[in-house]
Every structure is written in C-alpha cells, then in structure tokens.
Amino acid sequence: MFDFKYYTPTKVVFGKGTESKVAxxxxxxxxxxxxIHYGGGSVIRSGLMKKVTDTLDEAGISYVSLGGAVPNPRLxxxxxxxxLCKKENIDFLLAVGGGSAIDSAKAIGYGVFNEGDVWxxxxxxRQAKGCLPxxxxxxxxxTGSEMSDSSVITKEEGLVKRGYSSDFxxxxxxxxxxxxxxxxxxxxxxxxxxxxxxxxxxxxxSNGGHMELTDSLAEGLLRxxxxxxxxxxxxxxxxxxxxxxxxxxxxxxxxxTGCGSDGGDWMTHKLEHELGGLYDVAHGAGLAxxxxxxxxxxxxxxxxxxxxxxxxxxxxxEVGTDEExxxxxxxxxxxxxxxxxxxxxxRELGVNATxxxxxxxxxxxxxxxxxxxxxxxxxxxxxxFAIFKAAK
Amino acid sequence: MFDFKYYTPTKVVFGKGTESKVAxxxxxxxxxxxxIHYGGGSVIRSGLMKKVTDTLDEAGISYVSLGGAVPNPRLxxxxxxxxLCKKENIDFLLAVGGGSAIDSAKAIGYGVFNEGDVWxxxxxxRQAKGCLPxxxxxxxxxTGSEMSDSSVITKEEGLVKRGYSSDFxxxxxxxxxxxxxxxxxxxxxxxxxxxxxxxxxxxxxSNGGHMELTDSLAEGLLRxxxxxxxxxxxxxxxxxxxxxxxxxxxxxxxxxTGCGSDGGDWMTHKLEHELGGLYDVAHGAGLAxxxxxxxxxxxxxxxxxxxxxxxxxxxxxEVGTDEExxxxxxxxxxxxxxxxxxxxxxRELGVNATxxxxxxxxxxxxxxxxxxxxxxxxxxxxxxFAIFKAAK
Numbered sequence: 001m002f003d004f005k006y007y008t009p010t011k012v013v014f015g016k017g018t019e020s021k022v023a024x025x026x027x028x029x030x031x032x033x034x035x036i037h038y039g040g041g042s043v044i045r046s047g048l049m050k051k052v053t054d055t056l057d058e059a060g061i062s063y064v065s066l067g068g069a070v071p072n073p074r075l076x077x078x079x080x081x082x083x084l085c086k087k088e089n090i091d092f093l094l095a096v097g098g099g100s101a102i103d104s105a106k107a108i109g110y111g112v113f114n115e116g117d118v119w120x121x122x123x124x125x126r127q128a129k130g131c132l133p134x135x136x137x138x139x140x141x142x143t144g145s146e147m148s149d150s151s152v153i154t155k156e157e158g159l160v161k162r163g164y165s166s167d168f169x170x171x172x173x174x175x176x177x178x179x180x181x182x183x184x185x186x187x188x189x190x191x192x193x194x195x196x197x198x199x200x201x202x203x204x205x206s207n208g209g210h211m212e213l214t215d216s217l218a219e220g221l222l223r224x225x226x227x228x229x230x231x232x233x234x235x236x237x238x239x240x241x242x243x244x245x246x247x248x249x250x251x252x253x254x255x256x257t258g259c260g261s262d263g264g265d266w267m268t269h270k271l272e273h274e275l276g277g278l279y280d281v282a283h284g285a286g287l288a289x290x291x292x293x294x295x296x297x298x299x300x301x302x303x304x305x306x307x308x309x310x311x312x313x314x315x316x317x318e319v320g321t322d323e324e325x326x327x328x329x330x331x332x333x334x335x336x337x338x339x340x341x342x343x344x345x346x347r348e349l350g351v352n353a354t355x356x357x358x359x360x361x362x363x364x365x366x367x368x369x370x371x372x373x374x375x376x377x378x379x380x381x382x383x384x385f386a387i388f389k390a391a392k
Numbered sequence: 393m394f395d396f397k398y399y400t401p402t403k404v405v406f407g408k409g410t411e412s413k414v415a416x417x418x419x420x421x422x423x424x425x426x427x428i429h430y431g432g433g434s435v436i437r438s439g440l441m442k443k444v445t446d447t448l449d450e451a452g453i454s455y456v457s458l459g460g461a462v463p464n465p466r467l468x469x470x471x472x473x474x475x476l477c478k479k480e481n482i483d484f485l486l487a488v489g490g491g492s493a494i495d496s497a498k499a500i501g502y503g504v505f506n507e508g509d510v511w512x513x514x515x516x517x518r519q520a521k522g523c524l525p526x527x528x529x530x531x532x533x534x535t536g537s538e539m540s541d542s543s544v545i546t547k548e549e550g551l552v553k554r555g556y557s558s559d560f561x562x563x564x565x566x567x568x569x570x571x572x573x574x575x576x577x578x579x580x581x582x583x584x585x586x587x588x589x590x591x592x593x594x595x596x597x598s599n600g601g602h603m604e605l606t607d608s609l610a611e612g613l614l615r616x617x618x619x620x621x622x623x624x625x626x627x628x629x630x631x632x633x634x635x636x637x638x639x640x641x642x643x644x645x646x647x648x649t650g651c652g653s654d655g656g657d658w659m660t661h662k663l664e665h666e667l668g669g670l671y672d673v674a675h676g677a678g679l680a681x682x683x684x685x686x687x688x689x690x691x692x693x694x695x696x697x698x699x700x701x702x703x704x705x706x707x708x709x710e711v712g713t714d715e716e717x718x719x720x721x722x723x724x725x726x727x728x729x730x731x732x733x734x735x736x737x738x739r740e741l742g743v744n745a746t747x748x749x750x751x752x753x754x755x756x757x758x759x760x761x762x763x764x765x766x767x768x769x770x771x772x773x774x775x776x777f778a779i780f781k782a783a784k
Contacts, residue, residue, distance in 0.1 A: 243603065
C-alpha cells in the first residue's frame with residue numbers, strides 16, 4: 001500500500017432540476033462576471049441554456065458566452081476564450097456540457113490566471129499557479145472532468161493531444177441532473193460508460209500498491225456501470241440507470257478508486273489519445289477499440305489483478321488456471337463492449353490505419369510519455385506499435 | 393433514488409510520517425495563530441505533540457495548546473476553548489487526536505466564529521454562519537469526524553449529548569498516518585471499527601431511496617472493515633489493516649455511503665447517545681450493545697435491506713425465507729462483535745440500568761428527536777424503551 005493524497009473539494013448538487021441552483025452556487029463561490037462555455041448547439045436547442053441565462057439574469061449575475069468546444073477540444077478555442085475573459089474581466093467560468101466544454105474551460109482558466117503560453121502546462125514545461133474558479137453543469141456522463149483534476153486539450157498543429165492535471169483545476173461545484181443526459185445519442189451514452197469504467201480500470205490494473213477498500217469500491221463501481229450501461233442500451237430514458245452512471249462517472253475519476261495504489265497504468269488512455277488526435281474518434285469508443293489488445297499484451301505481467309477482475313467484476317467462474325480465468329475476463333469485457341455497441345478493434349471503430357500511421361502514433365505516444373510508461377506492464381515504443389497492430 | 397448533495401472538501405494526506413506536513417498545510421489554508429486542541433496525555437507521551445510543535449516552530453507559526461478533551465467531550469471545555477481563542481486571537485484550530493478532540497475543536501470553532509451561546513447549535517435553536525478553519529491530525533480511526541460535517545458535545549448539566557452538523561465544520565485538511573493508531577488499546581480499536589461500520593449501517597438500513605452504486609460501495613466498505621477488524625484483534629501492529637480501517641473510517645461518514653438515500657435511520661446512534669450521556673461508556677461499545685436489539689425490533693419493517701446485508705456483507709448463504717436470512721445476518725453481526733470483544737447487550741457493556749433509567753433514557757431520546765425518528769422503522773418513546781429493555 002502506498003501513501004496517497006485525496007482531495008475532492010467539488011460541491012456536488014445531484015438530482016432533478018438542480019440546474020436551477022446555478023446562480024446561487026456561483027454566488028457562493030464569489031463569481032460576479034461569468035464566461036459560459038459550451039460545445040455545440042444541443043444545450044441551446046434543449047432549452048438548458050435559456051434556463052441557465054434566465055437564472056443568472058434573475059440573480060443579477062452578468063455573463064458572456066463562448067460555444068464551440070468540440071470533442072478533443074482545441075487549443076485555438078482555448079486561446080480565444082482566454083482573450084475574451086481578459087477583455088471582459090471574467091472572474092468565474094461556467095462549463096455547460098460534457099468533458100469537452102469542461103476541459104476547455106479548465107484550460108481557459110489556467111490561461112487567464114497564469115502568465116505566458118497556456119500550452120506550456122499541457123506540454124509538461126511548467127506548473128500552473130492557480131486557475132480561475134470553475135463551475136459545471138454536466139450534460140454527459142463520461143470524462144469525470146467535473147470532479148477530476150485533469151483536462152485534455154488538442155493542439156491543432158501536428159494534432160497533439162495532451163493532458164494536464166492540477167488540483168487548481170478542480171471545479172468548485174458540479175450540478176448533475178441525470179435527466180440532462182437522456183437526450184444523448186445511444187452511441188455517446190455507451191462511449192461514456194466505457195470511458196467511466198476505463199478511468200477506474202486504468203487505476204485497477206497496476207502492479208504497485210493495493211488497498212482492499214479501494215479495490216472493493218472500484219469493483220462495486222465497475223459492476224454498477226456495467227449493469228446500468230446494459231440497461232441504457234434498451235431503456236435510454238431510465239432515470240435510475242442514468243443516475244447510477246452519472247454519479248459513477250464522477251467517482252471513477254476523482255481519485256477515490258486509486259487510493260493506495262501506484263497511480264495505475266493509463267496506457268490505454270495514452271494510446272487512445274494518439275488515435276483521438278489523429279482520427280478525431282469518440283474517446284470512449286477509441287478506448288474500447290484498444291483495450292482488448294492492450295489487455296492481451298500485458299495480462300501475464302499483472303496476472304493476479306486480471307484474475308481478480310475477471311471473478312469480481314465480470315462474474316467469471318473461478319475454474320481453470322489463473323491465465324484461463326484472466327483471459328475469460330478479457331473476453332467478457334469484449335462481449336460487454338459488443339452488447340453496448342462499442343468497437344473491439346480499430347476496424348470496428350472505423351479507423352483504417354496503415355502500419356505507417358501506427359508507427360507514427362506509437363512514436364508520438366512514446367515521446368509523450370518520455371519513452372515508456374505502464375504499471376501492469378511497462379510499454380516502450382515497440383510495444384505500443386505491437387498493440388496498435390493487434391488492435392487492427 | 394433521492395436527490396443528494398455531496399461535499400467533502402477536506403484535503404486528506406494519508407500515510408507514514410505525514411504529520412510532518414502539518415505546518416505546510418496550515419499555511420496553505422491561511423493559518424497564522426493556532427490553537428492545538430487535544431485530549432489526554434497520550435499524544436504527549438507518544439512524542440507526537442513534540443513533533444507537531446517542532447514543525448510549527450520551524451515554520452514560524454505561533455500556537456497555544458488546550459488539552460483535556462474527553463470521550464463524550466464536554467461543553468465546559470468548549471467554552472474554555474472559545475475564551476482562549478478570543479483572548480489569543482486564534483485564526484486556525486488544529487485538533488490532534490480522535491473524535492473527542494475534533495468534535496470539541498469544531499464546537500470551539502463555531503463558538504468563536506458566531507455570536508451568542510454555542511450550545512444553541514447543538515440544541516437545534518439556530519444555524520451557524522461559519523466556523524474557524526480546522527485541521528486534523530488523526531490518531532484514532534472511529535468517528536469519521538475528520539471528514540464529516542458533524543460533531544457531538546455533551547452538556548454537563550443533565551448530561552445531555554447532542555450532535556450538530558454543518559458543512560462549515562468540515563476540516564480543511566486531515567493528516568492520517570495509520571502508524572499513529574497502533575498504540576491504541578485493543579478495546580478502543582474494536583470500538584472504532586464498530587463505530588465506523590455503524591456510520592455506514594445507519595445509512596444502509598433505510599426504507600427511502602437507494603442507489604446501487606452507493607449500496608455496493610457501502611457493502612465493500614463494511615466487508616473491508618469487518619475483515620480488518622478481525623485481523624487487528626490478533627495483529628494490532630498490522631500497518632495495512634490499520635490503514636484500511638483508518639481510510640474506511642473517513643469514507644464511512646463523509647456522506648459517500650449515503651448518496652441517493654433518505655439520509656438513513658440513525659436510531660442506534662440516538663439511543664447510544666443517551667447511554668453515553670448517562671454512563672460515559674465508549675461510543676463504539678455502546679453501539680454494539682444496542683444494535684442487535686434494535687435490529688431484531690425493526691428488521692421486519694426493512695426486510696429487503698436486512699436480507700441483502702446478510703448476504704452481501706455477512707456472507708449468509710441465500711437459503712431459507714427472507715426472515716431467516718435477515719435474522720442470520722443479525723446473528724452474524726453479533727458473532728462478529730464477540731469475535732472482536734465487543735458487547736452485545738448492556739450487561740456485557742458494564743451498564744446495569746434499571747427500568748427507571750431506561751425510561752429516562754427513552755424519554756430524553758424521544759425529546760431529542762422531537763417525539764420519534766427512524767427510517768428502517770419509525771420509533772416512538774415506547775419503542776425506544778422496548779429496545780433498551782431487550783438490550784438488557
């Protein structure tokens with residue numbers, strides 16, 4: 001068991017109609033002039049944005065809006081947001097949307113608070129000294145960014161996708177109304193469930209440090225998301241299933257399911273970041289397309305964890321050798337992906353990558369992790385290439 | 393499933409030697425003049441206090457000390473602490489110890505920040521508008537007060553024990569070094585494990601609102617504490633078991649295991665508060681002495697939960713009627729209490745209460761909850777009396 005820090009200051013307000021609390025919460029955390037940052041037009045078409053601005057108007061809180069945050073949110077828009085905040089003397093950020101809007105808002109917050117180029121943080125060149133305070137109205141359960149310390153931004157030049165983590169970026173509050181996620185396309189719902197589970201699986205599959213309490217919380221969370229993801233495929237308007245998934249999304253990535261571990265593996269995420277940078281695929285689907293190939297490549301080096309996972313999460317009977325049980329667990333995950341209409345390889349993801357593309361992605365990934373990374377198994381560039389090839 | 397709020401801003405620094413971070417953390421949260429509040433001499437004899445004051449001296453943080461917080465901490469000392477803080481212009485509280493020191497420090501914090509009599513808050517007369525910032529170095533895993541919003545104080549006059557809950561009382565940071573709990577007497581360790589489990593059991597046994605994710609986290613936590621409590625009876629210096637129990641103590645009472653429920657039942661706690669007020673017994677032992685009688689009195693009104701608990705937490709085989717399974721679960725809890733040397737009735741607790749005493753306790757308890765309370769089963773004064781009698 002390793003020492004750990006756990007810091008989740010985000011005030012969560014969870015349930016039906018909770019978006020009506022937004023002005024009250026912004027005031028509680030001292031916001032006077034707000035940038036509302038969002039993605040596409042869906043939050044406008046659904047009427048959510050009008051509800052939000054009406055509430056702010058009524059409370060006498062002034063605001064400006066900036067839309068356009070896309071999946072794999074772009075540095076260009078972040079820079080635009082920073083300029084806008086400086087020009088308008090913004091002192092509070094409100095992200096309305098999913099991980100794209102939240103991550104983009106975090107990056108804007110770092111850029112406004114700190115001198116110099118905001119990309120420096122994502123390029124591992126220096127640490128932020130603070131961030132503009134941020135609140136969230138969540139409309140997609142997936143990235144966990146509403147409670148996590150991390151954000152991921154893509155630089156257009158060279159399509160470089162990088163993450164930056166800092167406690168300064170943790171949201172002051174997160175409004176979570178499961179009803180707001182009901183209008184999501186089914187594919188996005190399944191992508192979200194995949195991403196949520198992966199945030200905890202990345203922490204779970206490690207060779208350094210374990211805590212029984214953390215493991216049992218992680219396993220409970222993974223079982224819950226798995227079962228409710230299957231419910232949502234058939235019954236997308238099921239409130240309870242939406243709520244289970246939404247709350248799991250926050251807990252899967254706020255640090256809870258990693259306490260006492262070495263920090264986890266995270267190589268499936270790193271490999272997917274290269275895919276997402278190059279092909280602009282949905283993050284959750286990209287993870288699903290890679291995970292099985294990653295798991296088969298590394299499981300022998302992390303056998304006790306893969307065995308435990310198979311039994312405790314995927315309900316594999318404890319029959320046969322450890323390897324057989326571990327492999328059945330991996331197969332069960334792929335069966336689950338198919339059941340919720342997620343891909344299990346690049347072809348099903350719609351990515352027709354040549355070997356040359358894979359070499360480029362493996363190289364960029366290796367550079368991004370200073371040559372190598374991984375706790376279940378330490379992967380170097382040639383391993384990354386092999387996993388991409390296996391995922392074809 | 394009910395709507396919920398979840399707010400756990402406490403920065404947790406967990407692991408070996410983490411007490412050395414105390415000055416750094418106090419500075420991070422703006423403390424300049426500190427009241428160190430503690431209980432008996434054990435934190436002095438162990439050398440912990442010297443480590444703490446050396447660290448503060450080195451960092452140039454000034455402080456005064458106030459010891460004497462006892463189990464079931466007293467209002468008199470709280471008033472003394474409030475006066476001392478005002479006289480010394482204290483701007484930060486550091487509790488070093490377990491629930492007694494932390495709860496007492498929270499009450500001092502309310503008293504310093506707010507005008508008027510601090511007992512008003514505990515007497516449900518008004519709400520606090522703030523609290524002096526508080527940090528914790530935890531030496532006993534039990535009450536969860538290091539991350540919870542609650543504190544419990546006993547007024548000497550009439551021996552009235554009352555709890556007050558407010559987000560203002562949540563600690564800014566909690567330093568948790570499992571090694572600091574190793575010198576606890578075995579009885580106190582078992583009392584702590586009982587209290588920890590009960591904080592989550594009180595939330596679990598309810599008839600209003602449930603969330604599968606919350607339930608599975610609660611069950612994982614309860615299983616973990618149960619197994620590690622048994623380890624600690626035989627091997628009190630087991631670091632990993634100490635760490636599991638310590639972290640579970642915080643998560644059991646910070647709100648996590650109640651998300652989506654109606655808030656839980658809490659009647660075992662309320663009944664024990666009367667015992668603790670009158671007989672000054674250890675809180676955890678008092679809970680163990682009452683729980684079985686409470687459970688047998690209420691289980692038919694909350695049968696699905698008692699059945700699920702029996703199977704998922706106490707490993708009762710799913711054989712027989714629901715009632716039989718539920719009763720076997722209750723018996724298994726009592727067997728567990730005996731295994732960790734906890735009482736299962738008042739006699740074993742060392743309390744020889746007359747029927748008259750029980751009438752007084754039931755009456756005080758009923759007054760304290762405005763006539764009645766309980767989610768597993770709503771209890772009125774006569775029910776409380778019946779449970780005390782059954783626990784004899």
